[in-house]
Amino acid sequence: MSQSFIGFGILSVLFGIATGCTRPQSGTTAGITTTTLSHDFFITHLAPAQAQPFTDNLPKENLDCLENIKQVTCYSAANVGFDPKCSKELATPEMINQFYAIVQSLPPLHKNILCHINRVQIQSMVAPIGYVSAITNDSQQTIGLMVGISQLALAQESKVDLFSWKEQLNFGFSKLDDPKHSVSKDGPTIFISIQKSSNSFLQYVLTHEASHLVDYLNSANQLDCLWPENTSDPKALAKCTNGENSFGAVSWPREYNIAFDGTGRQLPQLAAAYPWLMQMCFYSCGPTISPTNVTEVYKELSRSSFYTAYSTVNEYEDFAEASTMVLTDKNLLKYQVLSADKNILFDVSEALTNSEHRQKQEWITNFYAKPDLKFKF
Numbered sequence: 001m002s003q004s005f006i007g008f009g010i011l012s013v014l015f016g017i018a019t020g021c022t023r024p025q026s027g028t029t030a031g032i033t034t035t036t037l038s039h040d041f042f043i044t045h046l047a048p049a050q051a052q053p054f055t056d057n058l059p060k061e062n063l064d065c066l067e068n069i070k071q072v073t074c075y076s077a078a079n080v081g082f083d084p085k086c087s088k089e090l091a092t093p094e095m096i097n098q099f100y101a102i103v104q105s106l107p108p109l110h111k112n113i114l115c116h117i118n119r120v121q122i123q124s125m126v127a128p129i130g131y132v133s134a135i136t137n138d139s140q141q142t143i144g145l146m147v148g149i150s151q152l153a154l155a156q157e158s159k160v161d162l163f164s165w166k167e168q169l170n171f172g173f174s175k176l177d178d179p180k181h182s183v184s185k186d187g188p189t190i191f192i193s194i195q196k197s198s199n200s201f202l203q204y205v206l207t208h209e210a211s212h213l214v215d216y217l218n219s220a221n222q223l224d225c226l227w228p229e230n231t232s233d234p235k236a237l238a239k240c241t242n243g244e245n246s247f248g249a250v251s252w253p254r255e256y257n258i259a260f261d262g263t264g265r266q267l268p269q270l271a272a273a274y275p276w277l278m279q280m281c282f283y284s285c286g287p288t289i290s291p292t293n294v295t296e297v298y299k300e301l302s303r304s305s306f307y308t309a310y311s312t313v314n315e316y317e318d319f320a321e322a323s324t325m326v327l328t329d330k331n332l333l334k335y336q337v338l339s340a341d342k343n344i345l346f347d348v349s350e351a352l353t354n355s356e357h358r359q360k361q362e363w364i365t366n367f368y369a370k371p372d373l374k375f376k377f
């Protein structure tokens with residue numbers, strides 16, 4: 001093959017068409033290789049020795065939602081990713097029931113996806129709050145879909161403010177390797193509430209995660225990165241293209257370059273329009289944004305077409321956040337960023353009225369109105 005389609009260590013893809021060429025991969029252990037599309041969105045390739053037991057243990061067709069979730073849920077003490085040691089015995093009925101209860105509150109397509117999911121890993125220790133992965137075999141065929149969710153996020157009375165912790169990473173107020181996920185009182189905090197929800201936090205997270213699977217199954221994003229062949233030159237550039245009518249084409253350049261070694265994308269138009277937002281780094285921070293610029297960051301967000309700061313990470317996160325915001329009843333949803341002295345720095349309900357959002361909102365609404373969207377692989 002003369003060319004290959006693949007990802008940046010951070011982004012990737014030609015969805016639906018796996019080329020079998022040399023994809024850059026982020027980790028390989030015992031027959032399990034993970035390609036990272038985004039912080040919480042992966043493709044897991046299983047070698048035959050791992051794929052066979054996975055496929056053999058999938059429940060038979062036509063189970064009801066709760067029964068399916070019961071059969072596919074396990075508890076993992078490992079970090080992010082497909083865990084062959086994930087224990088069914090250690091997944092408690094409380095965990096399973098809490099997960100199931102939130103699934104019932106999701107938008108119809110998202111509920112359907114998680115009712116038909118092939119693996120749920122409750123994670124004792126996980127950096128992203130939740131994540132999803134497609135599972136593929138040696139022939140690059142999809143053989144399953146999985147979701148991982150932090151045990152902390154499942155707890156009804158979580159004392160840990162994971163959303164604020166995640167936001168504060170950008171400014172150095174919180175630390176990625178802090179097992180307590182501590183939030184600084186001097187940094188911005190996120191307030192999310194979905195009225196009538198038994199767990200707003202988890203409902204938001206699972207809508208976001210299932211949206212990545214909507215994207216995977218239905219090619220909302222069509223991001224195609226063409227990598228130079230036969231070179232190990234770290235300065236070599238890959239050329240990425242967002243498909244013409246794809247979601248990514250709404251807010252992202254149709255074409256841009258990324259470094260061969262996966263560091264940094266070249267998005268000069270976006271960097272010129274949103275100098276602060278393009279410095280947001282979340283789970284991959286090197287230098288962080290100075291705390292003195294917090295207000296500027298959220299001013300910029302308020303006049304942008306991005307629903308949240310996390311939307312600016314890449315096309316995949318943009319789709320997941322936009323889906324969550326548009327599909328959750330806006331009369332019930334409250335999403336604000338508050339300053340240390342509790343002033344509102346950003347309120348999504350105000351941002352939604354700006355004209356920048358109109359095109360994106362329309363794209364999402366039209367997309368979810370399609371009658372034939374896939375909910376399983």
Ligand SMILES: [Zn+2]
Pocket residue numbers: 038040041208209212316317320
């Ligand atoms: Zn995500």
